[in-house]
Amino acid sequence: MSQEVLAALERLEAAIMELELNQGAVGEATAEAQVHLRQLLKLCMAQRLRELEPPCHWLGSLLDLLSDGKAQAGQEMVDLLLGPIDFMRRLIFIASGGTPSGPPPGAAGELVPAARPSAPPAGQTGEAGDAPAAKPGEGAPPPALRNLPAAIKVETEKLDGLLDILGELVITYALSSRHSALAQDQNRGLQENLQTLGGLLENLERQVAAIRMLQLNNLFMRMQRLVRDVSAKVGKKVELVVQGGEVELDKALIEELNDPLVHLLRNAVDHGVEDPRERQAAGKVATAKLELRAERQEQFLVITVADDGRGLDRERILAKAREKGLLVPGRVYSDQEIYQLITEPGFSTAAQVTDISGRGVGLDVVARAVVQMGAELVIASQPGQGSTFSIRMPLNRVVSDGITEAIIVMAGGEMFAIPSRRVMEVVAYDPARVFDVSEYQVVDNRGVYYPLLDLAQVMDCPGRGQAPPTILIITLVGGREVAMIGEELVGHQQVVMRSLDKRAFPAVTTISGCALMGDKMGLMLDLEGLSSHLASPELMPTAPADLEDFGFDSGIA
Amino acid sequence: MTTFISFSVGRENFAMDIGRIREVCNFSEAVRVPQAPPHILGLVNLRGRAVPVMDLGLRMSTAAIGSRGRELIVVEVQDDQDPWLMGLLVETILGLEEAGPEDIAPPPQMPGNVGRFITGIFRANGYYLLDTQKLCTP
Numbered sequence: 098m099s100q101e102v103l104a105a106l107e108r109l110e111a112a113i114m115e116l117e118l119n120q121g122a123v124g125e126a127t128a129e130a131q132v133h134l135r136q137l138l139k140l141c142m143a144q145r146l147r148e149l150e151p152p153c154h155w156l157g158s159l160l161d162l163l164s165d166g167k168a169q170a171g172q173e174m175v176d177l178l179l180g181p182i183d184f185m186r187r188l189i190f191i192a193s194g195g196t197p198s199g200p201p202p203g204a205a206g207e208l209v210p211a212a213r214p215s216a217p218p219a220g221q222t223g224e225a226g227d228a229p230a231a232k233p234g235e236g237a238p239p240p241a242l243r244n245l246p247a248a249i250k251v252e253t254e255k256l257d258g259l260l261d262i263l264g265e266l267v268i269t270y271a272l273s274s275r276h277s278a279l280a281q282d283q284n285r286g287l288q289e290n291l292q293t294l295g296g297l298l299e300n301l302e303r304q305v306a307a308i309r310m311l312q313l314n315n316l317f318m319r320m321q322r323l324v325r326d327v328s329a330k331v332g333k334k335v336e337l338v339v340q341g342g343e344v345e346l347d348k349a350l351i352e353e354l355n356d357p358l359v360h361l362l363r364n365a366v367d368h369g370v371e372d373p374r375e376r377q378a379a380g381k382v383a384t385a386k387l388e389l390r391a392e393r394q395e396q397f398l399v400i401t402v403a404d405d406g407r408g409l410d411r412e413r414i415l416a417k418a419r420e421k422g423l424l425v426p427g428r429v430y431s432d433q434e435i436y437q438l439i440t441e442p443g444f445s446t447a448a449q450v451t452d453i454s455g456r457g458v459g460l461d462v463v464a465r466a467v468v469q470m471g472a473e474l475v476i477a478s479q480p481g482q483g484s485t486f487s488i489r490m491p492l493n494r495v496v497s498d499g500i501t502e503a504i505i506v507m508a509g510g511e512m513f514a515i516p517s518r519r520v521m522e523v524v525a526y527d528p529a530r531v532f533d534v535s536e537y538q539v540v541d542n543r544g545v546y547y548p549l550l551d552l553a554q555v556m557d558c559p560g561r562g563q564a565p566p567t568i569l570i571i572t573l574v575g576g577r578e579v580a581m582i583g584e585e586l587v588g589h590q591q592v593v594m595r596s597l598d599k600r601a602f603p604a605v606t607t608i609s610g611c612a613l614m615g616d617k618m619g620l621m622l623d624l625e626g627l628s629s630h631l632a633s634p635e636l637m638p639t640a641p642a643d644l645e646d647f648g649f650d651s652g653i654a
Numbered sequence: 655m656t657t658f659i660s661f662s663v664g665r666e667n668f669a670m671d672i673g674r675i676r677e678v679c680n681f682s683e684a685v686r687v688p689q690a691p692p693h694i695l696g697l698v699n700l701r702g703r704a705v706p707v708m709d710l711g712l713r714m715s716t717a718a719i720g721s722r723g724r725e726l727i728v729v730e731v732q733d734d735q736d737p738w739l740m741g742l743l744v745e746t747i748l749g750l751e752e753a754g755p756e757d758i759a760p761p762p763q764m765p766g767n768v769g770r771f772i773t774g775i776f777r778a779n780g781y782y783l784l785d786t787q788k789l790c791t792p
Contacts, residue, residue, distance in 0.1 A: 593702065600731075608689075611704045
């Protein structure tokens, strides 16, 4: 069975080598490699060689980069592409009964390590092609496999599997330790054992979380190249200064950060900084300075892209927003609020659309991606001195698939989960504190008015209205504070989060996944998706000041 | 020879290739998902995986199986990305059939939606052969 796969691998390898040898026909060679990759992937699926699928996907992403023109063919790229090939070849060799110390069969034995000393050795290939390629001529040749390295790389799939099992374990523990039978139990030994078990689980969680941590440098190092390429393309001189790359972050988060950062840096080069002539006319040095830095600020990690360009044009943003009907007449906007307007969908102040920052997509995409990570995008600017875009994320955030803390609530007879970090308060529902404002309802919670969101209604629960509302959950929905109505508070606990597969549920916007609790399951609310079910901000009072316009006493002197 | 699993939906009997089947299990209740397609009943927790459940009766526009469904055939759906799981709710599992290409006739012209999913008909017993992939993709 492996012969067929090895042959397919060889054809793929030949196509990849062609990328370097025949620089004039990169497009054709990429297409050729993609054909061979698809054939290889099909073989892997047919023969259930699941281990080979991830490296195939890495190669696929790399080739996509080439065919999309986002990366250039060259020795470095080819080195990167050959890594997964070597990895797969060795894996097949080992899986077919070979010993790790012997030389792998075929071309891999002599050709690859000898001729390409810079290719990453098997098992150190890195993940999804996002680890920086070893620079040619840098570092020692790959160690022979018998010299086992002190560190090993593990496929993230296996790590995710570990995290899943750990999640279930934590849940099972939570369910057992709170079991009602224990409350009456007089057996001290059992109680103590359970406590020890809980402590061990916490330790295990910490260890597994630590394994998943990667340095931000893994991401930041790629940005140098990006800035170099983009600035060359638009004819500007830009120097990128990177700080704080040693800060560690969960691998999944690092991946999620990639797109927003790429976008912010491109934007900064394309729109943020001036060209050398304009800079000199303004009395600045010709080379613009771009900063990418990460720093801890209490419970947050802040990643900032700062430029020393012309800054955001407050008046132009206001004019554009007015033209697009984004402003509420008569309202006074703070500088921060005005800058935030540029993250509205379809907003772009660029006089001409260049192909660097894309067409029609802009900061709204960045802002949405950032919010989806559970972070926020903070914009600041000084006219003539530059702008800063900061991604501020809570450090205790967990990955979307994994263990998370959630508030569990019943609505319409069904169980829903809300991520705890988005819940500000849970209070008792009091019908006397609910008011109608035009066609909407608001609730007064200690002098602050929140729009009401009837969960059972939005979720279209068949059983709604059968139980009276008893609680209000004050939470952030799409950046606004909202009071959700629930029938019963089930609890605040750790759940295993599984994201919803959009292939089975293409139209679902209000649910992000499910929360597993032992054998029970609830739906996890998608708080961004839910925001479209709120009345538009202009119609909804969000603060006491707005309410007074409706003839209400805010309760605040 | 290929092995097929046969089952009933409404008053008709169907079969599908077992190659894509991950497991067959009992079904009691799915967690409803709002905004789901009408033939998707919701999600079940299959040993820690959230698997969508499809009412085969609704999917093929015959008659809803709903609470009559007691058995779930969990299949692996192929995709450009990773394969994913879908639970197909059927009424009764009939058994396993062995058949070669010569035992399966091309499908007759079928009225209604159900024809989209039928790729053949078993000569021996008239069971309809279903295309799992088509059932699970829009």
